[in-house]
Amino acid sequence: ATEAQMKEVLQLLRQSQWRWDYAVASHGGSFHSPIEFQRILSLSLDRAHKARFAISKVLAQLGHIGDVPMPDISTKEKAQAYIGLDIPKEREAKKQFMETVVPKWLETAKANNRLVSRR
Structure with a gap:
């Protein structure tokens, strides 16, 4: 169409x-x-x-x-595969984000006295 x-x-x-x-x-x-x-x-x-x-x-x-032929999206994994969601790639991107971006945010928050530490 x-x-x-x-x-x-x-x-x-x-x-x-x-x-x-x-x-x-x-x-x-x-x-x-x-x-x-x-x-x-x-x-x-x-x-x-x-x-x-x-x-x-x-x-x-x-x-x-x-x-209309429909894809098999009966499970989360099948639905993710159908839309082309690469879970290992997404997990790696999140890991990189958590290891590189979040620490910078925390440093900035500490420097601006905006971080509340938990004991």
Whole structure:
């Protein structure tokens, strides 16, 4: 699919995600304002459903009418592999960060009398 074909789909997905995030991030929203919480979530679901219909149109335009093949992301490791996340590389980058950047931050904090030491 081209970017132009996906424009509506992506916009609807973004709108759905924004509403979902907004409602869920309010933590106590479902308790303190359950009607508003449900209203926002229903708008999120509405946008998600519209996105599903829009993507089905794109798929039909491209001649695809069967099930869309989906990757196996049944485990964390499989999902990471599918998106190309190199865990050993990420761990090494974190190790380097912890060994080079964090000590400099601590030195700066100590020099500025901003570090609280724990006993």
